[in-house]
Amino acid sequence: MSEERKWRIGIVGYGHVGIYLVNQIQREGDKYNVELAFVWNRTMKKMEATLAPHLQLQNLAEFEKREADLIIEVAHPSVTRTYGEHFLSAANLLVGSPTALADEDTERRLRGRAKLSGYTLYIPSGALWGGEDIMKMADRGTLRSLKITMTKHPSSFKLEGKLAEKDLSTIQERTVLYEGPTRQLCPMAPNNVNTMAAASLAAHTLGFDKVIGVLVADPSVPDRHLVDIEVTGPTNETTGLVFSVTTRRSNPAAPGAVTGAATFGSFWSSVLACKGHGGRMFFC
Ligand SMILES: NC(=O)c1ccc[n+]([C@@H]2O[C@H](COP(=O)([O-])OP(=O)(O)OC[C@H]3O[C@@H](n4cnc5c(N)ncnc54)[C@H](O)[C@@H]3O)[C@@H](O)[C@H]2O)c1
Structure with missing residues (x-):
């Protein structure tokens, strides 16, 4: 055989x-x-x-x-x-x-x-945690917003373009490097925001122009990469309550590493x- x-x-x-x-x-x-x-x-x-x-x-x-x-x-x-x-x-x-x-x-x-x-x-x-759930909401037309915040130590970033102009070695406290559509962020942090790109593709009704990415450099987290995801869905017409999900992924990573161990x-x-x-x- x-x-x-x-x-x-x-x-x-x-x-x-x-x-x-x-x-x-x-x-x-x-x-x-x-x-x-x-x-x-x-x-x-x-x-x-x-x-x-x-x-x-x-x-x-x-x-x-x-x-x-x-x-x-x-x-x-x-x-x-x-x-x-x-x-x-x-x-x-x-x-x-x-x-x-x-x-x-x-x-x-x-x-x-x-x-x-x-x-x-x-x-x-x-x-990316919960990508399939985000995609299901997009498929059903119920996804209203998606914000994804990635926090790493300043030494873990490999930045390009305008973001590369900042000297990250001088950062002493939590600093937001970028907040806005992922479309503009991806080319400036191509190695650091693959997770945001995957989220923008999963959330296909919002896409790269409406998914909001926040990139944070924080010297107080030398040994982890944090990914916070905030999703909102429809508002209940009777109660006015909004469907929402928030998750935090905390992934141990070697100091300066671009990719965390679990990834x-x-x-x-x-x-x-x-x-x-x-x-x-x-x-x-
Ligand atoms: N999707 C994910 O979860 C995920 C996780 C980790 C890394 N990545 C991505 O995977 C890729 C590789 O990551 P890595 O940590 O192995 O990077 P790395 O820097 O360790 O290795 C990249 C390799 O590709 C080569 N290379 C670099 N730039 C190139 C270019 N312009 N043209 C041709 N070859 C080039 C280098 O010679 C090197 O051997 C990166 O784009 C990174 O952003 C994605």
């Missing part, structure tokens, strides 16, 4: 998350019937020291030769912007940097390509759920 074909995974980006995923696949691949199709990184040096040559992909444009069933982008939003459509024409795609989709053209192109090809555009929940585990669970859900966006 022939052996069942394993689900082949291509990893694009060999940094903290990419290395973690490669290790997980090598360690637990047999258990979950998955294997590595390839690993690509912008610079080869890091890979050459640790990965078998047949797993290394030198030229990303040649990814199709490796016949991956699932490609995981864990490099940078610009990689999803540039290659996302191409990946989706030949494989399912898990976008590890969903802040890329705050760019309207990228979101439109990727959704369109998934529909055409029948491959799934996966969005990992990452540090790696969440990411692995997301990967294992990506077995093809047809030509659409799917949260996992």
Whole structure:
């Protein structure tokens, strides 16, 4: 009897998350019937020291030769912007940097390509708690507002654009770096607000223009990442009471770390759920 074909995974980006995923696949691949199709990184040096040559992909444009069933982008939003459509024409795609989709053209192109090809555009929940509930409210037309506040130590931020002008090392007390639509925030904090991007996609009736993101630098939380979510729904016509949910996720994180410890585990669970859900966006 022939052996069942394993689900082949291509990893694009060999940094903290990419290395973690490669290790997980090598360690637990047999258990979950998955294997590595390839690993690509912008610079080869890091890979050459640790990965078998047949797993290394030198030229990303040649990814199709490796016949991956699932490609995981864990490099940078610009990689999803540039290659996302191409990946989706030949494989399912898990976008590890969903802040890329705050760019309207990228979101439109990727959704369109998934529909055409029948491959799934996966969005990992990452540090987002209650994403499915938020999406259900959006689906039913009952979601009124969503505010998501992310609080980290000043050393945990990697900022760009206008936000990068501030010297975070001088911050002595809780400081709000940004408050407003997530659309403008995502390109200025592409590594820090993937959770807000996932929330903006789940809350599809509000989207990146109406979901409010608050980014807070707080020196008093050196060892945790906090994510506070505030949702409101309809007002009861008789009582005037408003439906609301608030949650706080407190995730231990090494000082200066961009990603909290529990988020790696969440990411692995997301990967294992990506077995093809047809030509659409799917949260996992
Ligand atoms: N969705 C989530 O929950 C979640 C969690 C953690 C990280 N992320 C995202 O995943 C991505 C990787 O995170 P990480 O912590 O592994 O980062 P990292 O900096 O440790 O690694 C990134 C890797 O990608 C490469 N890279 C960086 N910029 C690039 C570019 N412009 N073009 C091509 N390659 C580039 C680097 O060489 C590096 O090897 C980031 O975009 C990050 O925001 C998402």
